[in-house]
Amino acid sequence: xxxxxxIIDDTATSRFLVPRQAFTSNATFQRECAAIFDRCxxxxxxxxxxxxxxxxxxxxxRRPILFTRDKxxxxxxxxxxxxxxxxxxxxxxxxxxxxxxxxxxxxTFGSDGHLMTLPGSSGYPEGFKTDPQKQMVHVPRMERFxxxxxxxxxxxxxDLATYLAEAGDYLTLVSEHSASGMQIVGGTQEYAIRGNxxxxxxxxxxxxxxxxxxxxxxxxxxxxxxxxxxxxxxxVAHNLRNGHAMVEYTAPWGRPIxxxxxxxxxxxxxxxxxxxxxxxxxxxxxxxxxxxHKNRNxxxxxxxxxxxxxxxxxxxxxxxxxxxxxxxxxxLAPREESEWLRKYRLYNFTEFLGPGGFATxxxxxxxxxxxxxxxxxxDALVNDISKGMNREGGPLFDDEEQMRCFWREWDKxxxxxxx
Amino acid sequence: MQTAAISETTLLRLQVxxxxxxxxxxxxxxxxxxxxxxxxxxxxxxxxxxDVDGDTADPDTALFYIADDHVRMRERVIRLKKxxxxxxxxxxxxxxxVSNVRAHREGDVIxxxxxxxxxxxxxxxxxxxxxxYLHEIVxxxxxxxxxxxxxxxxxxxxxxxxxxxxxx
Numbered sequence: 058x059x060x061x062x063x064i065i066d067d068t069a070t071s072r073f074l075v076p077r078q079a080f081t082s083n084a085t086f087q088r089e090c091a092a093i094f095d096r097c098x099x100x101x102x103x104x105x106x107x108x109x110x111x112x113x114x115x116x117x118x119r120r121p122i123l124f125t126r127d128k129x130x131x132x133x134x135x136x137x138x139x140x141x142x143x144x145x146x147x148x149x150x151x152x153x154x155x156x157x158x159x160x161x162x163x164x165t166f167g168s169d170g171h172l173m174t175l176p177g178s179s180g181y182p183e184g185f186k187t188d189p190q191k192q193m194v195h196v197p198r199m200e201r202f203x204x205x206x207x208x209x210x211x212x213x214x215x216d217l218a219t220y221l222a223e224a225g226d227y228l229t230l231v232s233e234h235s236a237s238g239m240q241i242v243g244g245t246q247e248y249a250i251r252g253n254x255x256x257x258x259x260x261x262x263x264x265x266x267x268x269x270x271x272x273x274x275x276x277x278x279x280x281x282x283x284x285x286x287x288x289x290x291x292x293v294a295h296n297l298r299n300g301h302a303m304v305e306y307t308a309p310w311g312r313p314i315x316x317x318x319x320x321x322x323x324x325x326x327x328x329x330x331x332x333x334x335x336x337x338x339x340x341x342x343x344x345x346x347x348x349x350h351k352n353r354n355x356x357x358x359x360x361x362x363x364x365x366x367x368x369x370x371x372x373x374x375x376x377x378x379x380x381x382x383x384x385x386x387x388x389l390a391p392r393e394e395s396e397w398l399r400k401y402r403l404y405n406f407t408e409f410l411g412p413g414g415f416a417t418x419x420x421x422x423x424x425x426x427x428x429x430x431x432x433x434x435x436d437a438l439v440n441d442i443s444k445g446m447n448r449e450g451g452p453l454f455d456d457e458e459q460m461r462c463f464w465r466e467w468d469k470x471x472x473x474x475x476x
Numbered sequence: 477m478q479t480a481a482i483s484e485t486t487l488l489r490l491q492v493x494x495x496x497x498x499x500x501x502x503x504x505x506x507x508x509x510x511x512x513x514x515x516x517x518x519x520x521x522x523x524x525x526x527d528v529d530g531d532t533a534d535p536d537t538a539l540f541y542i543a544d545d546h547v548r549m550r551e552r553v554i555r556l557k558k559x560x561x562x563x564x565x566x567x568x569x570x571x572x573x574v575s576n577v578r579a580h581r582e583g584d585v586i587x588x589x590x591x592x593x594x595x596x597x598x599x600x601x602x603x604x605x606x607x608x609y610l611h612e613i614v615x616x617x618x619x620x621x622x623x624x625x626x627x628x629x630x631x632x633x634x635x636x637x638x639x640x641x642x643x644x
Contacts, residue, residue, distance in 0.1 A: 244525040421563060
């Protein structure tokens, strides 16, 4: 019955195989749209991006969304299309506005999407303006978890907190970096990869590839005076349920949330010590140590990455075809951070992350070369994701358990819809 | 026969053009050490993102694509020469087109504004980066050196590009 490529998941023989058709088939992509992107909770944005009266436009799973905050502070997620003829109502990326006028015929809507005025209203019957079908349409569901806003295009289904399962705890943990709240730093990295979106989900928490794929980044850290601390690269993988997973590990690079490296000097040492002390006071010594010293790469199914590493990045990626995805990446930082540390945070971020960093371009190369390699077909039809499958004591950060969590959920969801 | 006098402004522009064309040529030929030698020891190289005002954005407060000080420029060059810089091994074909150069002096600093198109070709794909350069140029040891280069992309996003793995 299921006519999509199923994964092979056999613990007894330590076999975990993903058919390469999962990355190339158009039918599978259409099925993903129905089974995943039209059903799951998807990341929309962060509360810090909108002051009261502000708006931004963003595509979520190929749909144009208008994300607004009205003057009273309430957030709204609207489909960005005019109920009259369907034109995009808001054509700007962001700004402040109390009303949105469609440029076609002048229908004008409030921040909550209600139709405020329309020219030539004498041509319409009484009550037309308040007809529910003449208002901008709200996305069926929007919920927030802390300051993270998610939407779902499905009217029914589990609430956000249930969906996030244990991943919610780590969104909370990353929020605890700050006493005054985390904020998205201005500036978005917007790029694309000519590869299947699931390759980036895998890559975002792949602890196995760093030594080979990112050798030049690690060599750079050694070269750059004092950028490399003495902390070894070791850790574990966590299944956060519902397809969400995470690797958690120590690493030699500096973390602006209280993991010092010699490059930052004595002033930096004092500042980092003060941050650590205030963290301890706020969340207790054990949790403070975890926040300060452990790196976490988390993928919230299907496509929200929150990587709390040498900086904190929030990243989403949406396919528009089986072999193409669009990526948006932001930097998340404590509001109260000093100018000095903010500078280092961003310096750290651009060093590793993003299309101009010393690491991401090589990830992109790997993803694009996988996609190109799948064209070989022949007998090499499956990817091996079995590393550490039956490791005693549980999977390590450089095993592949976190990817197996993703793939099991993917397989389950695709199996659950009619083709 | 009379020779028309070349104005100060034109002369300055010609000098700046020479430098910018030399920079473009070195990058196209992957002569990266010589490219780096065009810069002062305290130079910076920036590529701001597309959703901020790239002419005025500050890399200490906004997330850039690239925000290199001289140390990182040097490390970028070292990295790009390695086989392990997978994204550029084998190397892309690169072509920098620089035009519309304007230059003026402010104290000891020459400010130059120009237009660029940079093509990166590899894997049967060519991507074009379109934008404008802001160069800050100083005179050092009798030569013109670049103290700061900002590559402002006149693009909505870095799409369909996946990376700025070359030097813009």
